[in-house]
Amino acid sequence: ETGVTQTPRHLVMGMTNKKSLKCEQHLGHNAMYWYKQSAKKPLELMFVYSLEERVENNSVPSRFSPECPNSSHLFLHLHTLQPEDSALYLCASSQVTRSSTDTQYFGPGTRLTVL
Amino acid sequence: AQKITQTQPGMFVQEKEAVTLDCTYDTSDQSYGLFWYKQPSSGEMIFLIYQGSYDEQNATEGRYSLNFQKARKSANLVISASQLGDSAMYFCAMRDRTSSNDYKLSFGAGTTVTVRA
Numbered sequence: 001e002t003g004v005t006q007t008p009r010h011l012v013m014g015m016t017n018k019k020s021l022k023c024e025q026h027l028g029h030n031a032m033y034w035y036k037q038s039a040k041k042p043l044e045l046m047f048v049y050s051l052e053e054r055v056e057n058n059s060v061p062s063r064f065s066p067e068c069p070n071s072s073h074l075f076l077h078l079h080t081l082q083p084e085d086s087a088l089y090l091c092a093s094s095q096v097t098r099s100s101t102d103t104q105y106f107g108p109g110t111r112l113t114v115l
Numbered sequence: 116a117q118k119i120t121q122t123q124p125g126m127f128v129q130e131k132e133a134v135t136l137d138c139t140y141d142t143s144d145q146s147y148g149l150f151w152y153k154q155p156s157s158g159e160m161i162f163l164i165y166q167g168s169y170d171e172q173n174a175t176e177g178r179y180s181l182n183f184q185k186a187r188k189s190a191n192l193v194i195s196a197s198q199l200g201d202s203a204m205y206f207c208a209m210r211d212r213t214s215s216n217d218y219k220l221s222f223g224a225g226t227t228v229t230v231r232a
Contacts, residue, residue, distance in 0.1 A: 042119075043206070043222040055217075088158055101148050101167060102210060104220060106160035 002026055004107035006091050012113045013081065021076040021110045023091030031096040032074040033104065034066060037088040049074060050096050081114045088112070118142065119207050119223035127229050128197045135182070136192040136226045138207030144168075147211035149190040151181065154204040154225070163205075166190055194228075202230045 004025045013019050025032060034046040048056035049068040063085075065077040074091055088111050092104040120139045128134040140149065151163045166174040166181045174181040182191040190209075194201055207223040 040224075042224050045219070090158075090160060092160070098218065099146070101165070102218065103150065103162055103165060105162060106152070109158035109160075111158065 004091060004093055004105055006089075006107035006110050008110060009108060010111050010113075012115065013078070014115050015081060015083070017081075018077070018079040020078065021089055021091075021112075023074040023076075023107055025072055025074075025091075025093035025105075025107075027093055027095075027105060029093040029095045029105075030071050031094050031102075032068060032071075033092040033094075034074065034076050035090040035092065035106075037090060037109070039087075043090070047076075078112075081112075083114050086112055086114045118211075118221040119209055121207055121223035121226050123226045124224075125227040125229070127231060128194075128201075130199060130230055130232050131196055133193060133195045134197055134228060136194070136205050136207070136228070138190045138192065138223060140188050140190060140207075140209045142188075142209065142211040144211040147209055149181070149183070150208040150210070150220070151179070151190075151192045152206045152208060153201075154206060156203070160206070164192070197228075197230045199230050199232060202228060204228075 007022045031050040033048050036044045046060045047066040052068050067075040088109045090109045091107040094102040094104040147168045149166045153161045164174050164176045164179045166183045173183050178195045180193045204225045204227050206225045210218050210220045213219045
């Protein structure tokens with residue numbers, strides 16, 4: 001595997017379900033990100049983990065719970081979601097150097113539909 | 116406040132022709148980076164090209180080039196010799212300082228490019 005992978009690619013869930021999205025990066029990076037992409041909206045940053053420590057929350061509802069067990073893996077745990085949470089969820093990774101040059105590399109995304 | 120503005124929601128281009136996608140940005144930081152990403156219908160965001168604010172030359176990567184006009188705060192993407200596989204959504208993004216020790220990446224709304232045979 002190379003780059004950034006995400007599973008599942010598609011997910012349909014009811015509002016009472018609990019599910020998790022998984023992201024894995026094979027680039028040796030030290031930072032990982034979750035973004036939400038809704039129709040007709042710019043990408044919204046949800047969470048940032050740098051060196052496995054969460055450094056950004058961006059006021060995301062508590063029904064989204066991230067987990068970063070190590071620098072290569074990132075999870076997004078979902079519970080009691082709302083239909084408006086239906087979106088494409090993108091994971092990204094980068095090598096943080098605290099400069100403007102960090103390029104983020106994205107995974108293929110998980111297309112989530114909440115019924 | 117909108118940091119990245121892409122004014123063209125959609126564009127059509129004939130195969131083998133060039134197309135320019137507009138991007139303007141707003142920042143008070145002197146050190147920043149500008150990125151373009153391509154998102155096909157499959158969903159993956161593919162990194163295309165990077166331009167640093169201190170770079171004196173415009174960035175180029177194969178058929179992609181970035182027309183960087185710092186005084187105008189614009190970073191237009193030029194795709195030369197368009198191919199059918201270039202049909203996708205294109206996002207301009209900027210990474211600049213949001214606090215004393217932190218940088219963030221902000222995305223524009225995107226431009227949909229459709230290449231016609």
